[in-house]
Amino acid sequence: MDHFQLRNGELYAEDVPMARIAEQYGTPVYIYSRATLERHARVFREALQPLGKIHLAFAVKSNPNLAVLRVMQREGFGADVVSGGELARAMAAGMPAEDIVFSGVGKTAREMMQGLDAGIGQFNIESEEEGVELARIADAAGRTAHCALRVNPDIDAGTHEKISTGKSDNKFGVPIDQAVAMYMRLAELPGLDMRGFAVHIGSQLSDLKPLELAFEKVGAIVSQVRSHGGTVTHVDLGGGLGVPYKAGEKLPSPADYGHMVARVTKGWDVTLMFEPGRVIAGNAGVLLTEVIRVKRNSNRTPFVVVDAAMNDLARPALYGAWHDFDAVKPTGEKMTANIVGPICETGDTFAMERNIDALEAGDLAVFRTAGAYGATMASSYNSRGFVAEVMVDGDKVASVADRILPEDIYAAERVPEWLD
Numbered sequence: 048m049d050h051f052q053l054r055n056g057e058l059y060a061e062d063v064p065m066a067r068i069a070e071q072y073g074t075p076v077y078i079y080s081r082a083t084l085e086r087h088a089r090v091f092r093e094a095l096q097p098l099g100k101i102h103l104a105f106a107v108k109s110n111p112n113l114a115v116l117r118v119m120q121r122e123g124f125g126a127d128v129v130s131g132g133e134l135a136r137a138m139a140a141g142m143p144a145e146d147i148v149f150s151g152v153g154k155t156a157r158e159m160m161q162g163l164d165a166g167i168g169q170f171n172i173e174s175e176e177e178g179v180e181l182a183r184i185a186d187a188a189g190r191t192a193h194c195a196l197r198v199n200p201d202i203d204a205g206t207h208e209k210i211s212t213g214k215s216d217n218k219f220g221v222p223i224d225q226a227v228a229m230y231m232r233l234a235e236l237p238g239l240d241m242r243g244f245a246v247h248i249g250s251q252l253s254d255l256k257p258l259e260l261a262f263e264k265v266g267a268i269v270s271q272v273r274s275h276g277g278t279v280t281h282v283d284l285g286g287g288l289g290v291p292y293k294a295g296e297k298l299p300s301p302a303d304y305g306h307m308v309a310r311v312t313k314g315w316d317v318t319l320m321f322e323p324g325r326v327i328a329g330n331a332g333v334l335l336t337e338v339i340r341v342k343r344n345s346n347r348t349p350f351v352v353v354d355a356a357m358n359d360l361a362r363p364a365l366y367g368a369w370h371d372f373d374a375v376k377p378t379g380e381k382m383t384a385n386i387v388g389p390i391c392e393t394g395d396t397f398a399m400e401r402n403i404d405a406l407e408a409g410d411l412a413v414f415r416t417a418g419a420y421g422a423t424m425a426s427s428y429n430s431r432g433f434v435a436e437v438m439v440d441g442d443k444v445a446s447v448a449d450r451i452l453p454e455d456i457y458a459a460e461r462v463p464e465w466l467d
């Protein structure tokens with residue numbers, strides 16, 4: 048459920064008419080709903096609360112906006128970060144360091160030091176080489192790195208190949224059949240406190256079965272480590288729960304997920320950690336855009352050219368992803384159209400042959416479910432600048448990321464004097 052609904056025939060973000068947001072902030076603009084973020088955070092927490100000791104870490108990469116992170120922090124979420132930049136953001140948003148988990152296959156020595164200096168709660172190590180390096184750095188600095196070893200369970204998550212992370216040919220985690228021996232070796236190293244395992248098999252999962260199989264495999268290695276005299280106090284089950292991108296689509300709910308986790312992890316006696324991103328932020332944001340013109344070629348499907356483009360919302364170009372597209376003031380009439388942005392690439396296409404609300408130049412419309420992996424993937428391609436972001440809270444609206452203009456971007460560029 049979200050708070051982007053029709054009222055008297057026009058779309059509102061909570062209690063704010065979207066047309067007013069367009070007027071005030073221009074388009075394209077991302078709109079986040081605080082109430083929706085909070086609702087999703089609470090539904091997720093309630094689904095997992097019965098599990099006992101849990102730690103919730105919002106996947107910052109899904110939406111790193113400081114205001115969004117602050118909402119999550121107020122909801123008691125920590126952060127799952129995948130770079131030094133995300134770590135700095137999470138801290139800037141007020142997240143306690145001990146609630147931060149650092150994931151990623153390519154943590155640099157500098158990023159490891161940054162995490163150690165901050166005193167983050169956990170590093171999710173993705174290779175033995177990484178563990179050895181982290182141990183050396185932590186030991187030299189007189190610090191202890193609390194760690195989980197990320198395993199690759201070799202399971203097909205059944206999602207888009209570009210967001211699948213749990214197959215043996217993906218770069219993530221260590222092969223699960225080597226995980227126990229590796230864990231025992233790493234546990235011997237000074238500077239490391241090996242405390243458990245982590246697993247994350249992919250994103251936008253529409254079926255719980257692959258997750259269940261992955262968690263069962265993790266449960267087996269937890270037992271094996273313990274039978275070898277090792278200690279396991281934490282298991283990080285990652286994120287990955289999918290969201291409906293199409294109105295009416297049915298996906299496993301957080302409650303379904305919670306029941307499955309409870310069943311599989313019964314008797315593990317660990318703190319269970321979760322790293323949800325999309326399921327919290329996805330439907331808490333929309334991308335508001337204005338139709339520049341409708342281009343009609345005789346006998347062909349018309350092109351609705353909008354002022355948002357693949358640089359603002361990359362998912363359709365990147366993954367062929369679907370975003371529902373609705374007029375802000377629907378008339379009831381429909382049209383079949385191709386929805387495209389202004390960028391000079393055929394890939395700058397949001398939808399082909401889509402049945403949509405009838406639109407004309409100057410009309411406003413939204414791409415729905417754009418709160419996760421939306422603005423954060425933006426680029427300035429075609430010198431379009433960086434898209435603006437606002438948040439609504441009841442009848443309040445505020446800019447949470449100002450539009451960055453092309454001239455602001457090229458102000459950082461230099462023409463060397465030897466070109467004069």
Ligand SMILES: *Cc1c(COP(=O)(O)O)cnc(C)c1O
Binds near residue numbers: 129151285
């Ligand atoms: C991306 C990512 C997540 C979040 O995935 P969602 O599908 O957005 O829930 C969680 N953990 C790790 C390690 C990730 O890379």
